[in-house]
Amino acid sequence: MSLVPCRGCGYQVDTSALACPKCGATDPAKKMCRQHRQAISLSLQLLVGVVLLLAVGRYVWVEFMPLIKTAVAKQHQG
Ligand SMILES: [Zn+2]
Incomplete structure (x- = not known):
């Protein structure tokens, strides 16, 4: 369990969170990956x-x- 900044708002969310509790973005940690x-x-x-x-x-x-x-050589000769 570790916290990463949300892709939407930068709020610290858990990597396993399905949605950001602050802005509601889905997969807040996965999108960046x-x-x-x-x-x-x-x-x-x-x-x-x-x-x-x-x-x-x-x-x-x-x-x-x-x-x-x-x-080119042929052209020059001919
Ligand atoms: Zn957010």
Whole structure:
């Protein structure tokens, strides 16, 4: 049993409380955990997205740069 600030009003409520006795917010202690978890999962998704983008970008760069260079060289020759 521990007290945490209510997500609605900041009143100290028990972590097992179903509703805040002061403002009546439901799950006054749990909401913050869920928001925190959402923030973590969001930043994880963002990280995965950035890594994927970098990997794909690098792959495209490595795969297509020689082709582009060859095409440009051919154009200069022709
Ligand atoms: Zn409250």
